[in-house]
Amino acid sequence: MQADREFLLKLAQHGPSELTPDELRQTELLRKIQITKPLVMVNSSTSGIVAGSMRTWEAIEQYAVDRSIDLDLAETGSIGLSSEDPVVSVQLPGRTRIFFSRITAEKVPSLLDDLFHQVVPEHNVIGQLQREGQESWKDVRSLDDIPYFALQDRIVMESCGIIDPFSFEEYVAGGGFTAFLKTIRSYTFSEVCELVSESGLRGRSGGGFSAGEKWKAAFRTPSDQKFLVCNAEESDPGAFMDRTLMEGNPFQLLEGISIAAYAIGSNRAYIYIRSEYKDAIRRINSAIKNLREMGLLGDNILDSGYNLQISLRKGPGAFVCGEETALIASLEGRRGMPSSKPPYPSTSGYLGRPTVVNNVETLSNLPGIIRFGPDWFRGIGTEDCPGTKIFSISGRLPMAGLVEVPMGTSFDTIVNKIMGGVGRGRELKALHVGGPSGCMVPVEQMDVAVTYENLKEKGLIMGSGGIVVMDDQSCVVNTVRYFMEYLHKQSCGKCIPCREGTRRMAEILGSFTRKPADEEDRTTLESFKGLMRLETLAEVMKDTSLCGLGQNAPNPVVSTLKYFRNEYEEHIFDRRCPSNSCTELRSWFIDVDLCTGCSICAKRCPSEAIIGAARHPYFIVQEKCIGCGICYEVCKFTAVYYK
Amino acid sequence: MVDDTARIDEILGRFPQIKRNALIPLLQAVQDEFGYISEEAISSIGSHLSLPTSKVYGLATFYNQFSFSPRGFYHVVLCNGTSCHMSGAGELLSEICKLLDINDGETTRDGLFSLEVQSCIGACGQSSVMEVNGEYHSGISVKEVREIINQYREDAGR
Amino acid sequence: MGIKLEINGRNIEAEKGETILSALNRNGMHVPTICSMKDLSPSGACRMCVVEVEGRDNLVPSCSFPIEEPMKIKTHSPRVLRARKTNVELLLSNHPDDCLYCERNGSCELQSLSEDLNIRERRIPGKRSPQKIDKSSPAIIRDPSKCILCGRCVRICEEIMSTSTLDFAHRGNELKISTTLAKPLNYSNCTSCGQCLVACPTGALIEHVQFPELEAHIHAPDKLVMVQYSPAVAVSVAELLGYKPGTDLSGIINAVLRRYGFDKVFETSFGADLMIIEQARIYQEHKDLGHDFPLITSSCPAWIHYAEQYYPELLPFLSPLKSPQQMAGALMRKWFNETGEGKGKELISVLISSCLAAKTEARRVELIPAGLPVIDLVLSTRELARMIKLSGLDLEQLEPELPDAPFYSTASAGKLCGVAGGEAEATVRTIYAQITSTEMPPSKLHRVRINKSFREMTVKAGKSEIRMGTVSGLSNAVALIEELKMGKRNMDFLEVMACPDGCINGGGQPIPAEEKLIRTRTKAVYDLDNGSKLHTAHGCKLVQEIYRDKLKEPGGELSRELFYTSYSKREVLL
Numbered sequence A: 001m002q003a004d005r006e007f008l009l010k011l012a013q014h015g016p017s018e019l020t021p022d023e024l025r026q027t028e029l030l031r032k033i034q035i036t037k038p039l040v041m042v043n044s045s046t047s048g049i050v051a052g053s054m055r056t057w058e059a060i061e062q063y064a065v066d067r068s069i070d071l072d073l074a075e076t077g078s079i080g081l082s083s084e085d086p087v088v089s090v091q092l093p094g095r096t097r098i099f100f101s102r103i104t105a106e107k108v109p110s111l112l113d114d115l116f117h118q119v120v121p122e123h124n125v126i127g128q129l130q131r132e133g134q135e136s137w138k139d140v141r142s143l144d145d146i147p148y149f150a151l152q153d154r155i156v157m158e159s160c161g162i163i164d165p166f167s168f169e170e171y172v173a174g175g176g177f178t179a180f181l182k183t184i185r186s187y188t189f190s191e192v193c194e195l196v197s198e199s200g201l202r203g204r205s206g207g208g209f210s211a212g213e214k215w216k217a218a219f220r221t222p223s224d225q226k227f228l229v230c231n232a233e234e235s236d237p238g239a240f241m242d243r244t245l246m247e248g249n250p251f252q253l254l255e256g257i258s259i260a261a262y263a264i265g266s267n268r269a270y271i272y273i274r275s276e277y278k279d280a281i282r283r284i285n286s287a288i289k290n291l292r293e294m295g296l297l298g299d300n301i302l303d304s305g306y307n308l309q310i311s312l313r314k315g316p317g318a319f320v321c322g323e324e325t326a327l328i329a330s331l332e333g334r335r336g337m338p339s340s341k342p343p344y345p346s347t348s349g350y351l352g353r354p355t356v357v358n359n360v361e362t363l364s365n366l367p368g369i370i371r372f373g374p375d376w377f378r379g380i381g382t383e384d385c386p387g388t389k390i391f392s393i394s395g396r397l398p399m400a401g402l403v404e405v406p407m408g409t410s411f412d413t414i415v416n417k418i419m420g421g422v423g424r425g426r427e428l429k430a431l432h433v434g435g436p437s438g439c440m441v442p443v444e445q446m447d448v449a450v451t452y453e454n455l456k457e458k459g460l461i462m463g464s465g466g467i468v469v470m471d472d473q474s475c476v477v478n479t480v481r482y483f484m485e486y487l488h489k490q491s492c493g494k495c496i497p498c499r500e501g502t503r504r505m506a507e508i509l510g511s512f513t514r515k516p517a518d519e520e521d522r523t524t525l526e527s528f529k530g531l532m533r534l535e536t537l538a539e540v541m542k543d544t545s546l547c548g549l550g551q552n553a554p555n556p557v558v559s560t561l562k563y564f565r566n567e568y569e570e571h572i573f574d575r576r577c578p579s580n581s582c583t584e585l586r587s588w589f590i591d592v593d594l595c596t597g598c599s600i601c602a603k604r605c606p607s608e609a610i611i612g613a614a615r616h617p618y619f620i621v622q623e624k625c626i627g628c629g630i631c632y633e634v635c636k637f638t639a640v641y642y643k
Numbered sequence B: 001m002v003d004d005t006a007r008i009d010e011i012l013g014r015f016p017q018i019k020r021n022a023l024i025p026l027l028q029a030v031q032d033e034f035g036y037i038s039e040e041a042i043s044s045i046g047s048h049l050s051l052p053t054s055k056v057y058g059l060a061t062f063y064n065q066f067s068f069s070p071r072g073f074y075h076v077v078l079c080n081g082t083s084c085h086m087s088g089a090g091e092l093l094s095e096i097c098k099l100l101d102i103n104d105g106e107t108t109r110d111g112l113f114s115l116e117v118q119s120c121i122g123a124c125g126q127s128s129v130m131e132v133n134g135e136y137h138s139g140i141s142v143k144e145v146r147e148i149i150n151q152y153r154e155d156a157g158r
Numbered sequence C: 001m002g003i004k005l006e007i008n009g010r011n012i013e014a015e016k017g018e019t020i021l022s023a024l025n026r027n028g029m030h031v032p033t034i035c036s037m038k039d040l041s042p043s044g045a046c047r048m049c050v051v052e053v054e055g056r057d058n059l060v061p062s063c064s065f066p067i068e069e070p071m072k073i074k075t076h077s078p079r080v081l082r083a084r085k086t087n088v089e090l091l092l093s094n095h096p097d098d099c100l101y102c103e104r105n106g107s108c109e110l111q112s113l114s115e116d117l118n119i120r121e122r123r124i125p126g127k128r129s130p131q132k133i134d135k136s137s138p139a140i141i142r143d144p145s146k147c148i149l150c151g152r153c154v155r156i157c158e159e160i161m162s163t164s165t166l167d168f169a170h171r172g173n174e175l176k177i178s179t180t181l182a183k184p185l186n187y188s189n190c191t192s193c194g195q196c197l198v199a200c201p202t203g204a205l206i207e208h209v210q211f212p213e214l215e216a217h218i219h220a221p222d223k224l225v226m227v228q229y230s231p232a233v234a235v236s237v238a239e240l241l242g243y244k245p246g247t248d249l250s251g252i253i254n255a256v257l258r259r260y261g262f263d264k265v266f267e268t269s270f271g272a273d274l275m276i277i278e279q280a281r282i283y284q285e286h287k288d289l290g291h292d293f294p295l296i297t298s299s300c301p302a303w304i305h306y307a308e309q310y311y312p313e314l315l316p317f318l319s320p321l322k323s324p325q326q327m328a329g330a331l332m333r334k335w336f337n338e339t340g341e342g343k344g345k346e347l348i349s350v351l352i353s354s355c356l357a358a359k360t361e362a363r364r365v366e367l368i369p370a371g372l373p374v375i376d377l378v379l380s381t382r383e384l385a386r387m388i389k390l391s392g393l394d395l396e397q398l399e400p401e402l403p404d405a406p407f408y409s410t411a412s413a414g415k416l417c418g419v420a421g422g423e424a425e426a427t428v429r430t431i432y433a434q435i436t437s438t439e440m441p442p443s444k445l446h447r448v449r450i451n452k453s454f455r456e457m458t459v460k461a462g463k464s465e466i467r468m469g470t471v472s473g474l475s476n477a478v479a480l481i482e483e484l485k486m487g488k489r490n491m492d493f494l495e496v497m498a499c500p501d502g503c504i505n506g507g508g509q510p511i512p513a514e515e516k517l518i519r520t521r522t523k524a525v526y527d528l529d530n531g532s533k534l535h536t537a538h539g540c541k542l543v544q545e546i547y548r549d550k551l552k553e554p555g556g557e558l559s560r561e562l563f564y565t566s567y568s569k570r571e572v573l574l
Ligand SMILES: Cc1cc2nc3c(=O)[nH]c(=O)nc-3n(C[C@H](O)[C@H](O)[C@H](O)COP(=O)(O)O)c2cc1C
Pocket: A202, A203, A204, A205, A206, A207, A208, A209, A211, A231, A232, A233, A234, A235, A236, A319, A320, A321, A322, A323, A324, A325, A357, A358, A359, A360, A362, A363, A464, A547, A548, A549
C-alpha cells in the first residue's frame, strides 16, 4: 500500500486531528481498520519462524492461489504469546480481526475455509481485537477479556503483533513520528533531556539509571562528535523482549533513537544487535531504508537543520558485549573487554567521544513520552519507577511469552495471574529473574511489588526482566551451577576475581551436584562443605570485579544461599537432590530378581563399578559408582533402578 | 570457481576505509562468505587495516561467531540458553556430541556436520530448539534429536 | 594540588584527575599492583590495587581511578586485605606449585605477593588449565601455565616495541596470551628483544637458558673455550651479586671467567671498536653516493629482525656490518684457527650479553658460514650471575684482570655501545677524525646524552656536517623512520636500538628493570667514558696493530669476509 510522502509527513506532523474526511479514510485504510479485501497476518518473528510460520505462510499463499482468492497477506511481529506460535490473525472487511494460535501449515485450509464461510473454528482461537467501526464476531472473546491481556498495560508493546513491521505507512497512520517531529521542531536539545528527566524514565536494562540524567551528562560534555548507541545485544539467554520489540515495531525503536540522539546533540547513532537476531536485523534494515527514503534520516531532516545517521552493527557473539564499555570496545573493532568506569561512556565512550548507551526497551518508551507528555508517563507505575516493564517468561510453565505491566506489579500477578502459573499439577518453586547473573526469587517473595528499590531491599534484582520459572522438578543448585558455568565461559577473562572466581564457583557447585569423579573433585567438595567460603568468594567477586558481569555473577549463589540454603545442605551433606534432577547424584541399584546376569552394564560402566559373574545377578559397588546412569540405559531387563 | 584470494580481495574492496572499526564487519563478511576465517584471510585483513595479525586473531577468538576451521555440510546450532537448558538441552548436547563424536565448535572428520552451541536462539517459548542450516526444530527430545541427525545423514547419502 | 583526601585517617592533597595510586605513592603509601605499568596504557585488570572508598559499594582500583572530589580512602582495611588475598589465592588455584624449579624463583612478583599477603594454605582447590610450553624460539620460552594474564607483555610488545607479536586470545577461563593462530614463537614476528620477558612478573616468559650446556665444553681438554661479554653486562651484573648497582665489574669478571675455566676471555667492546672504524668508512661511502636517506646502524639484532620484516625497502640503507659480537666472534675464530693456538682443538665461542636477541642472532643462516655458528652459546647477564654464584668464588677477594691479547682495546669508544646513543657518539668521533684529521673533543657530543628516546645533533666537521641521530625503543624508531620516509626530517647517520635506552636495558638484563636502575647503569657507562684516557676506537694502539698485521685496512678484503653480512626480507604473519 503506497501513500505519498507529503501526506505521510502531514500525518506525522499534525496527527489525525486536522485531516479531511478523505484523508481520514485513507488513514483508516493504512491502519488496517477499514480494509477492502481479506487480510491475513502471520507472525514471522523468530519464535513464529521456529514454530513453522514460514510454512504456514506458504500454505496461505497456496490456498489463495488454489481458490483464486484475492487476499492481503502480511507479516507481523509476536503478540507476546510465543508458546502459541505460529500465531495467525485474520480480518475480513468490516469485521474485527481474530487471532489464532498454533496455526501450522496443515491447519491453514480448514481455518480459512471456515472463516471465509463466516464460521469461527472451535479450536485455536485466542480472541478478537476490538477496534472502532468494526463489527465483532459473536461468541469470540475479546482479547481484552482474556486474563493474559486484561491484566497487562501495554504502552511499548501496544502494536506488537498487530501492525506490519515493514509498513512505515501503518506506523505513521497510528501516530508514529509525531513525537520526533515535535522534538526537532519545538524543543531544544536540553529541553528534551529535561522532559525525559521529568518523566522519570529509567534504563530498562537492569541498572535503572535515569535516562534523562545520563543524557544530560553527555549533552554537557563538549565534543566535536557525540554518539548514541542502542544496546540491542540482549545477551541474557531466556530474555526476548528487546527482540520482540524490534521485530514487532522497529519504527518505534528508530523514532526513540532519533529522539535520544537529538537530545544529546548527536548526529550518529548505532544499533548494536546480536548477529543471531537475523529477523530483527532484517526488519530494522528495512525500516532504516524507509526512513532514509522519507527524509527522516540523513542530512537536514525535513529542513530542521538536524542531521542524523543510524547504522546497524552486528555483535559477533559475546554475552559480555551487552556491558556498555565492552560494547563500545567491540564497536571500535577491539576485543569486547570492559574497561574501568570512570570515565563513563557519557563523557568518554565510542572513539573517546561522549556516548549514550541505552537499551531497546528504554528507547522504545520515548515516542510515547514525548507524544503524551511526562505527566502521562508518571501516571503509570510507581512514584519512583514510572512506566511499565516488559518481562519475558519461560521455563517450566505451559505458556511462555512476554508480559508488559506497570512497574510495581507483583511477581505473583505476572506469573500466576497473567501467565497462568505452572499448571500441570506441579508446584511453583522459584523464579529466576534477571538472567545468569540474576537472582532466585522464592515463593515467599512473590508478592513484592516489582521496582528497582523494593527488589534491592530484598537482595534481589530485576535485571533486564527475563523470568525463568522453576517448579518442584527443577533443582536450585543445579540451575545455579548452570548459570555459573555459563558465566565463566562468558567472562571476558580480564580480571582475576571474575575469570578465576566464576570458574572455581562453577567447580564447587559442580562438586555438589555429582559424585566426585576424581580426587580433585573430592577435595573441592570437602573444602566447601562449610558454605562460608563460597560466601567469601562471592563477596570478593562482587567487591573487586571490574564490570557488572563479575560483580553480579555471585547473585544466583548469594540469593539461593539466602533463600534455599537447605537445598544446598541436602546436596552437600546428604548427597541427594531433593528435586531429583541431579541425575549424577542418584544412587543406582540392581534388582536381583530382574537381573539376568547378561553383563552388558558391567561392560559399559565407565568406572568399573559393576561386578558379578555371568548369568548371576550383578551388583553395583556404591563407592565406585559415579552415577552416570549408563547401566540404567543399557539394561534390557529394567533391572537397574535408582533411589 | 574464483580463487580464495580474489574472493577475499573482493570483500576487502567493500571496506575501503582503513579504520579499525571496520574489523568486525570485515571478519563477518569473510565468515559469511567462507564459513570460517583462514590464515590467508587473517593476513590480508591485517595488512588491509594495517593491524597486526595477532590483534585480528585475538579479536576473532574472543567472539563466538568466528571459527578457524571450515564448517560442516550441515551446521548444527543447538540452543543451550536458560530456557532450553531447563528443557534438557544439556542432555541433547551430550547426545549430539556422542552421535557425531565432536564437541562444540568442531567439525566431523568427514566434514558432514559441525556443531555450535548458542545461548538463546530467541525462541524460548519453543525450547529446546535446534537449527540446522536454517531449518528449525523445536521442542525436541533426545530421541528426536537422534532421528533428526540420522535423517540428515541419510539425506546426504552417508 | 587542590583536592583533599583522607587516607587511612591522614590528610593529603591530590591533583584533580590524578589517580588514587599516584596520590598514594607521592605520599609514601604503597599498595600492590600487577597490571599497571609506568608509561603504558592503564588496564585495571588485576584488581590488586583496590582500596576502599567511603560511600562506594565496591572497592575501587586505585591505579585507574581518577580523583575528582574529596574522598575518604582506606588502603589496608580488613575488607581490602581479604579481597587482595582472595584474588591472589584465586590466581594460585590455577598456578603450578613450581617455585623451586622456576627460573623466576626469587624474582617473581607473584611469589612475593603471596608472601606479603601471608598466604599459607591452598584454600581454593581446583583444576588447572592444561597448557603447552613453547620452546621454539632460541631466545624465549613461554610457559602459559605460569601466566597470570596481566597483559604486561602484550602492552610492551605493542606499545614500546611496535611488534604486537602477542595478544590476548579467547576469553573467560580459556583466555590466554597467544601469537597469531597460536603459532610457535619462532614462526611469529617476534624479534627476540626480550622486553616482554623483563616485564613479565612471573616465570611465564623465561629465556632459553644455555649455560648448563657450557659444562660439557668448559673442562674438555680438546676444546678451546673462548668467551666475550658485552659492555652492558659489566655494569649490570653487580645488581644480581649484591653489589651497589652501577658498579663496573669488568676486571673482576675477567678473573672470574678465567677461574671458571674459560681459556680465552675477551670483551665485546673490542668488536665494537672494530665496528666503529669500519662504520666510519662505510659512512663516507654512503655520503659519497649522495643518498638522501641516512646510513642506519646494524648492531642491534632485534632491529635487524624487525627491519627485515617491516622495512624490506630500507635494507639497502642498513650498515652491512655484523653486530660487534659477531664481528669479534668471526675474527677470534679465524685467528685461533690460524695462529695454531687452537690447533687440534675444537673452538667453542661463548657470548655473555645483555641482549636476548643475540641468542636468535647466533642462529641466523647468514651468520653460520659452512654450517658452523660463529658463536656457539649465548648467555644472558642473568646467566652470568648464576654462573658466578655456582662457581663459589668470592668476588671480594679477586683482583681485576685484563682480557686476553690480542683482542683487547684500551679505548672507551666500544664500551659506550652499551647505552643508546653510544654507538652513534663513538662512531661520529671517528668520522670526525677521518674528515678533519684532528680529534674531536669528546665533550662536544655530550648533548646527545640527554635522557630521551630520540636525540638529534648536527656536528660540524671541517666543511662538512654530520647530521646524526639516535633512537631507542622500536616504536620510537618506527615513528622516526616514518618521518624520514616522508622527508619531514633529514639525517646522515642514524643509530637504532630496539630496547628502550639501549642494551643497558636489554632483554637479558637483571630483573626488575626499574627506571632508577636503568639510569644508574647508564651513568656507569658514561662514567667509564668520562674517566677514560682514550676515547676513540681508531686511537687504540692494539686496534691499530690488528689492522696493521691482519686486516690491512677498513673495508679491505678480510674485513669484508669477516665483518660484512647481508639482509633479506622475512615472510612471516605480521
Ligand atoms: C554483563 C552485562 C551484560 C549486559 N547486557 C546487556 C544487554 O544485553 N542489553 C542491554 O540493554 N544492557 C545490558 N547491560 C547493561 C548495559 O551495560 C547498559 O547499562 C545499558 O545498555 C544501559 O541502558 P539503559 O540505561 O537504557 O538501561 C549489561 C550489563 C552487564 C554488566
